[in-house]
Amino acid sequence: MGMVQQEDMRQVCRRFMDSVSREIGGGPATEEEVFGKCRTLAEREQPEAREALTALSRVIARQAAGKDAAEVLRFYLDSQFGLSDSEEAGLLEEKLGALHSSAGSAAAEGAAVGAVPKISVIITTYNRKPFLRQAVESILAQNYPNKEIVVIDDASADGTEVMMEECFGDEPRVIYMRNETNKGPGANRLAAFTAHGDGEYILFLDDDDYLIDSGYFSRAAAFHQSRPGLSFVAANVFLEYSASQRLQLQEIGLSEVTDRRAYFLNFERPGYGKPASTLTTLFRREALIDMDILHMNMVNDASIYLRSLLVGDAGFIDAVVGVYRIHGNNITFNLSRDFLVRNLEEKRSIRNLAVERYNYKKKEMTGWFNNTAYDTIVYYLRNSAKTKEDYTYMYQWTRSNCPDIYGKVKQEFRVRLIKKQILQVPLIRKLIGR
Incomplete structure (x- = not known):
């Protein structure tokens, strides 16, 4: 929670929820009106707490509009502040429930x-x-x-x-x-x-x-x-x-x-x-x-x-x-070339399916595939490619399968590849402290 100690943050949050409950007790209000009132209250707190309270404000505003189930706010208060069972949380939930009960909650x-x-x-x-x-x-x-x-x-x-x-x-x-x-x-x-x-x-x-x-x-x-x-x-x-x-x-x-x-x-x-x-x-x-x-x-x-x-x-x-x-295991920066090519081949199958079975125009789907292939290849070369062979392999695959984007891909990564090759020289790595 940044510079604010956990117990201090809990007290700030209690005070904030109490203020919000008093502020929104006057009858129906839109999501943005509630969010605006909450943000104003958040701005009165110490600077270190404002980001967390602003994030909470959006969750509260969604509750006021009846978009989310009450248990979602409880979950948020528990995981972020450990306050789901507090008196202030109970009062806030009651006030929020009253705001949208007459209009009918979307969550129901x-x-x-x-x-x-x-x-x-x-x-x-x-x-x-x-x-x-x-x-x-x-x-x-x-x-x-x-x-x-x-x-x-x-x-x-x-x-x-x-x-x-x-x-x-x-x-x-x-x-x-x-x-x-x-x-x-x-x-x-x-x-x-x-x-x-x-x-x-x-x-x-x-x-x-x-x-x-x-x-x-x-x-x-x-x-x-x-x-x-x-x-x-x-x-x-x-x-x-x-x-x-x-x-x-x-x-x-x-x-x-x-x-x-x-x-x-x-x-x-x-x-x-x-x-x-x-x-x-x-x-x-x-x-x-x-x-x-x-x-x-x-x-x-x-x-x-x-x-x-x-x-x-x-x-x-x-x-x-x-x-x-x-976390560290679900957004990987170690994609294999095999994984990447299988992904691209699946996208190509989708392109062919769109043209052959669902009446998409061949020209528009060629552009679609070039765009999605470019994004995929760039992601791999930027985050996962480690060696000259990785780059060479993807350049060859792109030239054979997506010739329209080959020059653009190669030009974008020409300088990056040169830097990678230079950094493989031990003396240079030592000189720049890497």
Whole structure:
């Protein structure tokens, strides 16, 4: 918490919540009005506390608008300040509840569902026993009655098998699969999907992520049923920076129903952001089959989204429902050339599918593939390429497969490669202290 000691920050937060409760007690207010009042109060506190209180202000404002479940604010107060059970937190929750109760909370949308279609949750795991337990428990905590969890263990050596038996061995809604050799997350998702993914809706959950809104499945399933034909429904998350334990709100900011074509062509570009992993995303199983999931080169999140957008529109619920952990193991800077090329080949398959089956123009899809290939190759060369051979290999692949961007890629990294080669000379490294 920066320069503010933890106990001092707790006292500041208590005072802040008490002030907010008094300030917003006068009747209905918009999200931005509440946020403005909270920010004004935050500015009166010591400078070192303002960033944390401003972040809390946004969470409070979303609560005032009825976007998030009350348990989301409790989670935030507990994880960031250890104050979820405080008197001030209880009063604040009461005041916030009164603001949106008359208008009807968006968080209650879809509570009444006729038929209850099955949701299959597929969790791939490898040597993350404590995280995995939390992930499974967060799904079991969903108030949705018809759910099943399939955990596929990629030959973990940390006691995952024992933990699963001890904690979930008697839980009929949890199926445990285990590989004898490591096969990678993409192959595991397909194996679990093929063996047990028979729900009308499918959620792919990484073992280090988890849900915090126990009513989310009910809302997402109702959203699907009220708008038949959507490929998927997704929502917002907190990004958890594990080193600092800091939470950051990630709001996707897309329309409730976003057109498949516009989203597909502009995927991950400004205004068309990708949800964090797939931890909030309920895919319609029929859409996954239609988009040929069983024949994918690489079953990673971006490729699943892109293929899904070929067959249906995207749905979004403006609610914070889960936590995506950011730590040393999930954003890698050691991608292999093989991994990268498989990723690019999958994108090329998506391009061909779009042209041959879904009536996209060849010219526009050539531009689309060049753009996505350029972004992917640049990411690899900037973060993972280590040797001259890495650069040479990617230059050759680009020249053969994406000639239109070859010159641009090579020019951009010419100076970078020269620097890397110079730094390999011991005398020069010694002179500059590297």
